[in-house]
Amino acid sequence: MESMGLSFDSNKSVSKGRFNKAGSTSHHAEPLPDKKAVRKELEYKASLPENVKLRLSEPDTQYVIYMMENYGEDYKAMARDKKNYYQDTPKQIRKKILKFQKIPELFDAYKLMKEQEMNVIDAS
Known part of the structure; x- marks a missing residue:
């Protein structure tokens, strides 16, 4: 996610007005997924049917x-x-x-x- 420019916690990504370098150590214990896996997951979530709630005044x-x-x-x-x-x-x-x-x-x-x-x- 960090390689795509996304952050789980914006407070940890930005410190004293400067962005952390891409080479900085990750705060996450698990390895980050590659870009294709993230893209597939987002496409899958987007393809799920939306639960539309009908309303009538x-x-x-x-x-x-x-x-x-x-x-x-x-x-x-x-x-x-x-x-x-x-x-x-x-x-x-x-x-x-x-x-x-x-x-x-x-x-x-x-x-x-x-x-x-x-x-x-x-x-x-």
Whole structure:
């Protein structure tokens, strides 16, 4: 790592305003890996899939639920609704609904709420 200009501890690498020479003794007990090994390790870490956390704001969540409750999958009617304050197109509304459905915490809670409503209606 030192041969690549990287340092584990910047305080040990810089002393009194001067950089230590490349020939100085290493502070590490283990041998330093060669550049190819470091490059392969960094490429491997970069190739791993990133854990992306989807988020939807509270007003957008309420908006999506309102649209789904009233219109089902009629995106053109959703676009004409008076609560479409931002004048979203049918395609934009569809994307918001799909995003809502991909967030398990929100969508599972919505499905549970719908099931409870159905149970209350059936019990009546």
